[in-house]
Amino acid sequence: MRYLSTRGAASALGFDDVLLTGLARDGGLFLPESWPSLDLNSLIGLDYPDLAARVMQPFLGGRIEPAVFAGLVRNAYADFGHQAVAPLKQIDARTWLLELFHGPTLAFKDVAMQLLGRLYDHLLAERAQRVTIVGATSGDTGSAAIEACRDRDRIDIFILHPEGRTSEVQRRQMTTVLAPNVRNIAIQGSFDDCQDLVKAMFADGSFRDEMRLGAVNSINWGRIMAQIVYYVAAALALGAPKRRVAFAVPTGNFGNIYAAYAARAMGLPIEKLIVGSNSNDILTRFITGGAMEIGQVHPTLSPSMDIQVSSNAERLLFDLYGRDGARLAEAMKGLRATRRLALDPAQHAALTALFAGHRLNDDETLATMASLYRETGELIDPHSAIGVAAARAVPLDPDIAVVALGTAHPAKFPDAVEKATGVRPALPPALADLYERPERFTVLPKDLGVVQAHIRHEIAKGEAA
Numbered sequence: 001m002r003y004l005s006t007r008g009a010a011s012a013l014g015f016d017d018v019l020l021t022g023l024a025r026d027g028g029l030f031l032p033e034s035w036p037s038l039d040l041n042s043l044i045g046l047d048y049p050d051l052a053a054r055v056m057q058p059f060l061g062g063r064i065e066p067a068v069f070a071g072l073v074r075n076a077y078a079d080f081g082h083q084a085v086a087p088l089k090q091i092d093a094r095t096w097l098l099e100l101f102h103g104p105t106l107a108f109k110d111v112a113m114q115l116l117g118r119l120y121d122h123l124l125a126e127r128a129q130r131v132t133i134v135g136a137t138s139g140d141t142g143s144a145a146i147e148a149c150r151d152r153d154r155i156d157i158f159i160l161h162p163e164g165r166t167s168e169v170q171r172r173q174m175t176t177v178l179a180p181n182v183r184n185i186a187i188q189g190s191f192d193d194c195q196d197l198v199k200a201m202f203a204d205g206s207f208r209d210e211m212r213l214g215a216v217n218s219i220n221w222g223r224i225m226a227q228i229v230y231y232v233a234a235a236l237a238l239g240a241p242k243r244r245v246a247f248a249v250p251t252g253n254f255g256n257i258y259a260a261y262a263a264r265a266m267g268l269p270i271e272k273l274i275v276g277s278n279s280n281d282i283l284t285r286f287i288t289g290g291a292m293e294i295g296q297v298h299p300t301l302s303p304s305m306d307i308q309v310s311s312n313a314e315r316l317l318f319d320l321y322g323r324d325g326a327r328l329a330e331a332m333k334g335l336r337a338t339r340r341l342a343l344d345p346a347q348h349a350a351l352t353a354l355f356a357g358h359r360l361n362d363d364e365t366l367a368t369m370a371s372l373y374r375e376t377g378e379l380i381d382p383h384s385a386i387g388v389a390a391a392r393a394v395p396l397d398p399d400i401a402v403v404a405l406g407t408a409h410p411a412k413f414p415d416a417v418e419k420a421t422g423v424r425p426a427l428p429p430a431l432a433d434l435y436e437r438p439e440r441f442t443v444l445p446k447d448l449g450v451v452q453a454h455i456r457h458e459i460a461k462g463e464a465a
């Protein structure tokens with residue numbers, strides 16, 4: 001199995017290089033050169049780790065021993081707070097909630113990140129290399145990355161967060177991880193300052209090489225690959241291949257729903273993919289109107305979807321542009337320059353044949369949380385509520401099972417849940433003492449030289465130890 005770049009100008013790479021590289025040299029995203037096909041009947045009845053190993057195996061292209069890989073997968077999901085890893089809960093006659101928030105940081109990103117950290121460690125050990133992961137977070141992705149990298153032998157991780165500007169749960173999920181390879185830096189500035197510092201560190205070639213900088217961001221192919229699995233698991237549980245399914249996905253960077261698109265390309269009987277948007281509705285407008293138009297970011301109750309540029313949408317565009325990397329590279333250049341990309345009628349028809357979009361503002365999100373609580377007693381977070389409302393909004397054949405993706409645990413957004421339902425959700429047992437745990441972080445000014453010196457010093461200290 002080889003991987004191509006969506007921009008067509010980088011050479012094809014194998015699985016291990018794709019995982020460790022992230023972005024292709026031509027600025028594109030990696031995709032498998034062809035989709036392996038699922039033998040669904042042979043997958044019925046497997047537990048989640050066995051299913052995961054079987055579904056992902058073809059993507060490895062023989063670069064990891066099957067038994068070794070199966071062990072990494074089982075280990076990645078061993079500590080999830082629910083034995084099923086990704087349990088399904090029926091919420092009305094034709095709608096299910098797929099709970100993806102039983103990992104260590106209570107959000108769906110754990111499902112992929114827990115595996116990715118272990119894959120990195122394994123591949124780096126084979127190459128006798130180390131990596132220093134550097135990232136900026138406004139709260140959510142930082143903790144998932146830290147939990148994925150903690151205690152890994154070959155990885156150091158530095159996460160920059162804006163001092164005093166994350167919620168206390170978010171900060172504590174990062175700063176109470178005391179593993180020696182994890183360093184939290186509170187920057188005296190905004191999230192944008194943190195992101196600028198990270199970009200500047202990657203742009204500094206000598207620092208990048210000296211520290212062997214790496215990233216685990218949402219465009220990494222490994223994250224998409226690991227997310228394919230829960231779509232297969234949910235569809236099988238609901239009766240596939242005999243029964244058709246649809247998925248409604250609260251969407252930001254398009255990574256999660258793209259994994260569903262990949263599962264369909266592999267033969268999963270998916271009838272419809274429904275994008276759920278908050279007021280940052282660029283993707284819903286793209287699906288209904290056929291043009292991607294980048295606007296301003298609005299803060300909402302579902303902050304993990306408060307973005308305008310959905311990087312992973314480029315993987316879908318690659319197919320809409322007939323897998324012609326040069327043509328897509330041109331279109332992406334246009335999008336950067338004019339902040340607009342318009343599909344032609346044939347491309348738009350291909351898009352709407354599979355995708356639908358549904359937008360919710362904050363009031364509608366709260367109303368969805370309140371009505372689901374009234375009807376079923378279930379508390380859901382604002383992101384998951386957008387999935388549920390989207391699942392119910394699109395008319396489909398009654399024999400199609402519709403699955404809404406639950407992307408965060410309600411206790412991760414307690415204020416919004418309480419506002420909607422009057423009930424304050426409790427943290428699950430594994431995190432119940434979060435507010436008593438000791439924290440460790442270093443406060444630094446928004447000064448590139450100071451931050452680089454700190455990272456150099458910490459790495460040198462680790463090497464001496």
Ligand SMILES: *Cc1c(COP(=O)(O)O)cnc(C)c1O
Nearest residue numbers: 251252253254255256304407408
């Ligand atoms: C990241 C995230 C999303 C958006 O997922 P994408 O893959 O970026 O589309 C939705 N909900 C929650 C809770 C998230 O953390």
